[in-house]
Amino acid sequence: xxxxxxxxxxxxxxxxxxxxxxxxxxxxxxxxxxxxxxxxxxxxxxxxxxxxxxxxxxxxxxxxxxxxxxxxxxxxxxxxxxxxxxxxxxxxxxxxxxxxxxxxxxxxxxxxxxxxxxxxxxxxxxxxxxxxxxxxxxxxxxxxxxxxxxxxxxxxxxxxxxxxxxxxxxxxxxxxxxxxxx
Numbered sequence: 001x002x003x004x005x006x007x008x009x010x011x012x013x014x015x016x017x018x019x020x021x022x023x024x025x026x027x028x029x030x031x032x033x034x035x036x037x038x039x040x041x042x043x044x045x046x047x048x049x050x051x052x053x054x055x056x057x058x059x060x061x062x063x064x065x066x067x068x069x070x071x072x073x074x075x076x077x078x079x080x081x082x083x084x085x086x087x088x089x090x091x092x093x094x095x096x097x098x099x100x101x102x103x104x105x106x107x108x109x110x111x112x113x114x115x116x117x118x119x120x121x122x123x124x125x126x127x128x129x130x131x132x133x134x135x136x137x138x139x140x141x142x143x144x145x146x147x148x149x150x151x152x153x154x155x156x157x158x159x160x161x162x163x164x165x166x167x168x169x170x171x172x173x174x175x176x177x178x179x180x181x182x
Contacts (some may be wrong), residue, residue, distance in 0.1 A: 001034045006100075008086055008093045010113040012038055013100055014072075018107055027107055029074070030131070040111055042070050044131040052080075052122045056161040059119015060085055060144040060169070064182055067140035068114040070133040078126030079103045081156050085144060085172070088115035089181030095172060097153060102128075115182045117144045119166075121155040143169035 004013040014035075016027040028034075035042070052058065060083065063069045073082060082102045086093045101123070102108055112118055120128065146155070146162070148171045170178070 001028065001031060003034075003038050006098050008084075008096055008098050009091070011084060011098055011116075012040065012111040014109040014111060016107050016109075029107075029109075030072070035111070038111075040070075042072075042131075042133045044072070044133060046132040046135050047129065048132065049127060049129045051127050052125070053161060054122050054125050055157045055159060056122040057119065057146055057155055057157060057166065058163070059083065059166065060117035060146055061119060062087060062115075062117045062142050062182065063134065063137060063140045064142055064179075065140055067134050067137035068182065070114050071112045071118060071130045072109060073102065073112065073118070073120075073128070073130040074107070074109040075102045075104045076127045076129055077104050078122065078124040080120040080122050080126050080128060082110055082120045083118070083153060083155070084110070084112050085117040085151070086115070087117055087144075087175075087182040091115070091181075094181060095176075097151060099153075117142075119146060121157045121160070123156060142175075144175055145169045145171050148172050
């Protein structure tokens with residue numbers, strides 16, 4: 001696996017070595033010791049998968065407190081624009097956004113530590129998968145408004161398909177005033 005540091009401390013893009021031939025391809029989609037060499041020492045307790053149609057936006061979501069989650073995200077079909085927002089209280093990059101295109105043909109992944117809001121927009125119908133370091137806990141979930149004007153995120157979709165919940169999250173400014181971060 002090849003790892004690439006990102007401009008935000010703790011976020012790591014991972015690209016596996018893919019072996020291709022006339023039959024298809026093979027790659028290791030998870031190797032604990034490779035991640036540990038990069039400082040990622042997570043015990044993954046839950047894995048989720050979703051299918052989303054082109055134009056869908058999911059996020060920006062997080063879990064807070066004792067139920068905060070680190071995630072290892074990728075797509076196994078299609079292409080998404082993955083978006084993370086640093087909400088770590090003491091982070092020098094608090095409020096910073098990082099985006100990367102996750103592509104089933106490239107097989108790249110993103111490691112997201114605890115303390116980030118996460119979302120994605122679907123550029124091609126996609127099956128999205130992610131490992132989580134904590135179980136889903138409804139009472140600990142939160143989010144930031146996907147189209148917060150101060151964040152100026154280019155989701156790369158024209159007419160987004162959104163859940164009602166994702167349209168009701170607070171702006172980063174309101175979240176910061178109320179909670180001060182994660």
